[in-house]
Amino acid sequence: AGGLPVVGATVAVVGVGGGPPQHNGLLGAAGGCPRPWPVAQRHADGIVWPDSLAELALKQAQLAHWRGEPDKVREHLASVQELLGRTEMVSSVRAKIMDLYGYLTDDVEQARAYRRQAFEAAMENMYPPTIAESLVGIADVALREGRYEQAARLIAASDAVRGTPDRSLPDAARIAEETREHLGETAFAEETLDGRRRDLRELAEITLTR
Secondary structure, eight states: SSSHHHHHHHHHHOOOGOOOOHHIIIIGGGGGOHHHHHHHTTTTOOOOOOHHHHHHHHHHHHHHHHHHHHHHHHHHHHHHHHTTTOOOOOOOHHHHHHHHHHHHHHOOOHHHHHHHHHHHHHHHHHHHHHHHHHHHHHHHHHHTTTOOOOOOOHHHHHHHHHHSSOTTTTTTTHHHHHHHHOOOOOHHHHHHHHHSSOOOHHHHHHHHHH
16 A cells, blocks of 8 residues: 555656656546656665666656756766666667757757667667657757758658657647748648658658758
8 A cells, every 4th residue: 555666666667668757747647546657756766777777767857858957857868878888778768868868959960960869769669659759859950950841841740650749749849839930820731731741761861961
């Protein structure tokens, strides 16, 4: 009755594809069930496996990004790197780490390089939500360059890969709103339709290649 044991807490945070921390931490679960993210945080001191601790730190970095706390994102990503050391990261973890680094840098070319690494790792993993997230990151690069049509196409491609708009991604709505404001409703709708029809690899390469 005292909540999840340590093993249960570990299960709650291990597995990047298991849902974003903002859902687990803020939305809770129906029927009064325990929320896994707060429970996992309470049991963090009992988790001793480096890969599990790195997973927890990555979830914390994602949550900090969702909250708009870049300094916290950097802090948690540094913990991830320290915990994993020279261990080869699985593609899903690598995609998310590179995606977060892409948001942190103000240098467009550096952001592009991070986005390429995130996209390639996501395509290696072939998990639709991870691919969709990487496409949003590439759209952020297009937006920084003032390529609003391309940004709109990439957001549409992201939604198409996932099957529905992902409201857990903090930047997707922002990018869509900014591109709509610059293009107008008609042009935005046209680019959205085009983005849904295009091959996502070719679409990504337009922005990733200089």
